[in-house]
Amino acid sequence: MNPAKEAIDWLDRRLGVRELVHKNLGGYLLPRNINIWYTLGAVLLAMFGLQFLTGTLLLVFYVPDTEKAFASVTMIMNEIPYGWLIRYLHVVGSNLIIVFLLAHMLSVLFMGSYKRPRELTWVSGFVLFNLALVFCLTGYLLPWSQLSFWATTVATDAAGAIPIVGDQLVAFMRGGSTVNEATLGRFFALHVMGLPLVFFALIGVHLFCVRRVGISKPPFGDEYRTTEIPLSFHHEEHQDGVPFHPNYTIKDMAMVFFALALLVGITFFAPWLFIPPDALEPADPFFTPPNIKPEWYFLWAYQTLKIFPNELLGLASQGLAMGFLAILPFFDRGLERRPAHRPLFVTLYLLGILLFVGLSLWGHYS
Amino acid sequence: MKKILLTNVLFFGAFVLLTGFSAAASPSVCIECHGGLSGQLGEIPTAEWHTSVHSRSRVSCHDCHGGDPTDYVEAMSADRGFIGVPVYAEVPAFCGRCHVGVEEDYRASLHGQVVEFGGPNCVTCHENHAVQVASIDLINEISCSRCHTYDKPALIKQEISDTEAMLSRLDNSIASLYRVGFDTGQLKDELFSTRNNFRRLFHSVDIDKIRAETAGFDADLEETKATINALEETLGQRKIVGGAFVLLLILGGCIALLIRRTYENKE
Numbered sequence: 001m002n003p004a005k006e007a008i009d010w011l012d013r014r015l016g017v018r019e020l021v022h023k024n025l026g027g028y029l030l031p032r033n034i035n036i037w038y039t040l041g042a043v044l045l046a047m048f049g050l051q052f053l054t055g056t057l058l059l060v061f062y063v064p065d066t067e068k069a070f071a072s073v074t075m076i077m078n079e080i081p082y083g084w085l086i087r088y089l090h091v092v093g094s095n096l097i098i099v100f101l102l103a104h105m106l107s108v109l110f111m112g113s114y115k116r117p118r119e120l121t122w123v124s125g126f127v128l129f130n131l132a133l134v135f136c137l138t139g140y141l142l143p144w145s146q147l148s149f150w151a152t153t154v155a156t157d158a159a160g161a162i163p164i165v166g167d168q169l170v171a172f173m174r175g176g177s178t179v180n181e182a183t184l185g186r187f188f189a190l191h192v193m194g195l196p197l198v199f200f201a202l203i204g205v206h207l208f209c210v211r212r213v214g215i216s217k218p219p220f221g222d223e224y225r226t227t228e229i230p231l232s233f234h235h236e237e238h239q240d241g242v243p244f245h246p247n248y249t250i251k252d253m254a255m256v257f258f259a260l261a262l263l264v265g266i267t268f269f270a271p272w273l274f275i276p277p278d279a280l281e282p283a284d285p286f287f288t289p290p291n292i293k294p295e296w297y298f299l300w301a302y303q304t305l306k307i308f309p310n311e312l313l314g315l316a317s318q319g320l321a322m323g324f325l326a327i328l329p330f331f332d333r334g335l336e337r338r339p340a341h342r343p344l345f346v347t348l349y350l351l352g353i354l355l356f357v358g359l360s361l362w363g364h365y366s
Numbered sequence: 367m368k369k370i371l372l373t374n375v376l377f378f379g380a381f382v383l384l385t386g387f388s389a390a391a392s393p394s395v396c397i398e399c400h401g402g403l404s405g406q407l408g409e410i411p412t413a414e415w416h417t418s419v420h421s422r423s424r425v426s427c428h429d430c431h432g433g434d435p436t437d438y439v440e441a442m443s444a445d446r447g448f449i450g451v452p453v454y455a456e457v458p459a460f461c462g463r464c465h466v467g468v469e470e471d472y473r474a475s476l477h478g479q480v481v482e483f484g485g486p487n488c489v490t491c492h493e494n495h496a497v498q499v500a501s502i503d504l505i506n507e508i509s510c511s512r513c514h515t516y517d518k519p520a521l522i523k524q525e526i527s528d529t530e531a532m533l534s535r536l537d538n539s540i541a542s543l544y545r546v547g548f549d550t551g552q553l554k555d556e557l558f559s560t561r562n563n564f565r566r567l568f569h570s571v572d573i574d575k576i577r578a579e580t581a582g583f584d585a586d587l588e589e590t591k592a593t594i595n596a597l598e599e600t601l602g603q604r605k606i607v608g609g610a611f612v613l614l615l616i617l618g619g620c621i622a623l624l625i626r627r628t629y630e631n632k633e
Contacts, residue, residue, distance in 0.1 A: 032633070078549040088547070247629045250622050257619030261612050268608020272545050280544065287424050 024211070029241030030248050031217040033224075037107035038215070040100055042252035043259045047097050048203070050263075054090040055192065062142065064188040066181045069144035070282040088267045094136055095274045096263055098297045101129050109328075109349060112337030113216040116229050119329040121209040124202055126326045131199050136295060138191040141184060147276055149283035150292045152187075153179045161311040178285070214238075219337035226335050293364065300356050303363030394435035396427035414495035430460065457487040467562060471569040486513060500565060502530040518573065525576050526568050532587050533561050539594045548597055553590060560586045 011017045030038075061080055063072040076083035105125065108114050114122035141152045156173045160166040175182025214236030217224065242248060266273055274296075278289045294302050301318050308314035324331075332345070339346050401412040415421050420429075428435040433448035435441065442448045452460040458481060462469025465488075472478045477486050489497075491504050502523060510519040536557055544550040564583045568576055 074549050077547045084547055242629075242633055247626070247633065250626045250629065254619045254622035254626065257615050257622060261615035261619065264608060264615060265612045268605055268612070271547065275547075277545070280547075 025245035025249075026243050028244040029238045030215050030244055031238045031241055033218050033221050034215065034242070034248065035218050035220075036251070036255065037103075037111070038218075038248075039252050039255035040104040040107065041210070042249075043255050044097065044100050044104060045203075046256045047093055047100060047259065047263075048199075050260075051090060051093050051097065052196070054086045054093065057086045058090060059192060064142070064184055066144055066184055066283070069142065069184065073143045073145075085267065088271045089263065091274055092263055092266045092271060094139060095296075096259070096266075097132055098136065100259065101132055102297075105129060106349075106353070110339055110346075111216070111219055112339075112342070112345075114329045114332075115335075115337060116329060116333060117234070118209070118213055118216065121206065121213060122329050123326060124206040124209060128199065128202050128206060130322075131195060131202065133297065135191065135195050135199070136297070138187040138195065140295065141179075141187045142191065143279065144184065144283045145279045146281040146283055146287075146289050147278035147292070149179055149285065150278070150288060151294055152183065154292065155294065155298075156183075158305070158311065158315065161315055163312070216337075219339070224338065226337070229335065296360065296364070299361075299363035300359040303359045303366065306363075306366065394426055394428065395438050395441050396431075396433070396435055399438070399441070400427075411495040414493075418495060418497045419499045420497055425464075454484070454487065455482050457481075457489055461488045467566040468569050471566040475569060475571045477569075477571060501534075502527060518571070521573055522568060522571065522576060525573065525580060526564075529564060529580055529583055529587065532584070532591075533557070533564070536587060536590055536594060539598065543594065543597050543601070546601065548601075553593060556586075556590050560590070 008017065058076065061072060061076050061083065063069055073087070076087055078084070080086075108122065108125070137152075137155060141148045156170055156179065159173065160170045162169060171177060173183070173186075174180065175186055212235065215238070216236065217238065276293070278292065281289075293299065304318055305311060305314035308317065334342075336342055397412055397415075400408050403409065415427070420426075426435060427433075431449055431451075432446070433441050433443065434446040437446070440446050442450070449460075458469050458472060458478065472488075479485070481487050491509060492498075492500065505519050505523045507516045507520075510516050540550045540553050540557060544554075560583060564580075567579055567583070570576070
């Protein structure tokens with residue numbers, strides 16, 4: 001008698017788990033020419049899981065109080081066994097998540113996978129990306145360092161440029177006129193409870209969309225043909241494809257291993273890469289550090305604000321750019337997905353990347 | 367179209383909250399007014415102060431000159447403790463409000479005894495607004511020869527150079543450990559105290575006293591060095607473990623890819 005088999009048989013008789021597993025793993029066929037970029041979803045899921053785990057462990061010792069937050073982080077780093085490792089994995093992991101999210105989104109854009117009928121997959125993914133940025137912003141304040149305090153001050157300050165409701169919005173975000181205890185409280189609550197709930201629910205929606213519509217065929221190779229999209233619901237099948245498990249999950253696993261190697265490498269050898277010196281000083285509301293800069297993924301936005309003569313114009317341009325990206329599949333309705341057949345899109349795509357990198361570098365060195 | 371507009375507005379709103387960054391807070395009223403003036407009461411001292419160790423250590427104008435840095439009208443009022451510029455002989459007392467020990471040894475020294483007659487005071491060697499982190503390089507032929515021959519300063523420099531070099535090395539080591547997240551507060555305090563006491567010593571400009579007491583400072587520094595070495599060893603061990611983990615993960619990834627190859631052959 002095999003207890004594991006007995007247990008599975010028991011479950012199978014009641015929930016039909018064998019059929020469910022077969023349908024979603026071994027019997028789930030992926031396009032034969034699926035490439036490495038499709039593994040980024042699995043890599044991100046692994047990274048999110050690790051963030052959840054390390055974040056939960058940090059919660060055991062972190063104190064969300066302006067008088068104690070910095071000291072509690074110092075204690076985690078120096079007195080709690082492996083506290084430094086847990087915190088650095090969390091910090092470095094949050095930055096790598098943004099890198100992988102950008103790579104994931106750029107690959108989806110390049111291969112035209114955002115197009116009809118995958119608009120909802122794209123929009124849910126885009127919202128997830130924005131939520132990840134909010135995660136970073138709220139998490140940034142929690143150590144209550146000089147960088148935390150002043151970066152949050154200037155970030156929340158910018159909302160004041162919105163006509164009519166700007167001042168109220170700033171006060172609402174901060175829980176007062178300045179960044180204070182109330183700001184820390186609401187950012188903490190958002191970071192550890194509000195955002196994770198919404199985020200994980202949305203990951204569920206995103207994965208549901210991916211599974212329900214079916215994996216898009218990479219638009220490369222001689223055999224690729226542009227096909228009409230039916231008006232009614234249609235699950236994209238790949239009859240001659242490869243099984244998701246184990247054929248592709250093993251590739252997912254390889255990429256997860258490599259991503260973790262990068263994470264561990266930075267954590268052990270160059271954690272300072274994502275921790276500027278101002279993050280090592282406790283917050284001092286009476287001393288503004290010179291040249292305070294946002295995190296690398298906000299540098300493009302920071303520089304955009306400096307370019308425009310009016311802060312509202314700068315904010316409007318950022319909002320429009322992001323808004324346009326969010327609803328791109330509703331504008332870009334052509335069936336063609338092959339990059340070589342979309343010269344205008346590819347040109348704009350490359351210019352967009354150059355603009356992002358250029359503005360970020362400009363922001364960094366300005 | 368309405369839906370598209372609504373979505374755009376929502377994302378605009380969300381992104382406004384996410385990405386807005388602007389310039390930081392305003393400086394004290396001293397800098398605001400004097401920075402706009404020309405000459406010795408304006409752009410020169412303010413620009414010099416910005417390059418100074420005082421600026422980096424958040425010691426601002428009012429910390430030395432008194433007054434109220436938050437009030438344009440009363441900033442230079444005696445009622446708010448404004449002192450202004452001290453006369454030459456009072457400079458040691460002016461600086462000595464913070465640098466207590468150094469003032470004590472300086473006053474007992476030949477330099478301090480002749481300050482009433484135009485002898486060197488603090489700013490003669492350290493400058494005033496552009497004051498930098500004190501270093502052994504302040505003792506040099508050009509500077510000392512303004513008043514006397516360089517023979518004795520050269521001897522003093524020779525006596526203190528090893529200890530100064532050790533102070534500098536330990537300072538760098540502590541900064542490196544601090545940068546990677548170690549709580550170096552106690553080490554910094556210990557080194558700060560030893561350095562201050564050591565620098566008090568050579569402000570006495572008494573070569574015999576310096577020779578007699580330097581060994582004691584060296585012993586203190588050896589204790590600090592032992593603590594630093596222990597932390598650096600911990601850091602080294604962490605890197606070895608981290609390196610092993612990285613290699614294992616890369617190996618795991620490579621094995622997974624090899625297994626994938628076997629499936630590819632079957633496909």
